[in-house]
Amino acid sequence: QVHLVQSGAEVRKPGASVKVSCKASGYTFTYSYMHWVRQAPGQGLEWMGWINPNGGATIYAQRFQGRVTMTRDTSINTAHMELSRLTSDDTAVYYCATGEVPAAIQYNFWGQGTLVTVSS
Amino acid sequence: QSVLTQPPSVSAAPGQKVTISCSGSSSNIGNNYVSWYQQLPETAPKLLIYDNHERPSGIPDRFSGSKSGTSATLGITGLQTGDEADYYCATWDTSLSIVVFGGGTKLTVL
Numbered sequence: 001q002v003h004l005v006q007s008g009a010e011v012r013k014p015g016a017s018v019k020v021s022c023k024a025s026g027y028t029f030t031y032s033y034m035h036w037v038r039q040a041p042g043q044g045l046e047w048m049g050w051i052n053p054n055g056g057a058t059i060y061a062q063r064f065q066g067r068v069t070m071t072r073d074t075s076i077n078t079a080h081m082e083l084s085r086l087t088s089d090d091t092a093v094y095y096c097a098t099g100e101v102p103a104a105i106q107y108n109f110w111g112q113g114t115l116v117t118v119s120s
Numbered sequence: 121q122s123v124l125t126q127p128p129s130v131s132a133a134p135g136q137k138v139t140i141s142c143s144g145s146s147s148n149i150g151n152n153y154v155s156w157y158q159q160l161p162e163t164a165p166k167l168l169i170y171d172n173h174e175r176p177s178g179i180p181d182r183f184s185g186s187k188s189g190t191s192a193t194l195g196i197t198g199l200q201t202g203d204e205a206d207y208y209c210a211t212w213d214t215s216l217s218i219v220v221f222g223g224g225t226k227l228t229v230l
Contacts, residue, residue, distance in 0.1 A: 106171070
């Protein structure tokens with residue numbers, strides 16, 4: 001059974017960075033891309049990018065270029081998403097998601113979400 | 121402003137049918153597969169439809185998907201109060217090189 005378990009809620013001040021983790025189990029971690037999607041309070045879903053755990057290649061949405069870094073540690077089946085230079089607009093629930101087909105936009109499995117609050 | 125356009129809300133009575141549209145362009149829906157997600161309050165989204173019309177195991181056949189040109193549609197029959205949720209379409213946008221989501225549609229089962 002596939003599980004994606006994310007790290008706990010975080011509070012940061014404007015200008016700081018945050019790193020969210022996503023531990024995968026129940027499947028071959030390097031098989032499927034890991035995507036990151038965020039959702040601001042009361043808003044819709046927004047894609048941030050993906051990482052291919054097999055090799056570490058990444059694709060980021062242009063609006064996050066230069067601020068987001070996605071990494072993975074295959075020894076512990078964990079993906080990380082770090083976002084820097086935070087502003088209040090980055091307050092959101094951050095999800096990791098993956099699917100049964102490596103490069104497809106098909107998110108069969110989601111983490112529980114990590115609330116990141118940016119406040120002075 | 122989302123690249124994919126969905127109606128903000130739809131409603132119907134229990135037992136009835138509802139459709140949710142998702143309108144895009146040739147750079148996204150027109151040339152890529154569409155998936156649909158259900159998000160119940162305070163929970164992570166759940167995959168309902170992939171590859172335009174395929175259902176993952178465990179998703180009842182009350183849920184259906186279709187695509188025509190640059191638009192996709194999610195259909196839900198036999199509405200239940202438990203279907204009250206936000207629904208999102210998603211696909212790859214070849215021009216923007218990003219995954220795009222619709223703005224979401226809130227379903228109310230009256």
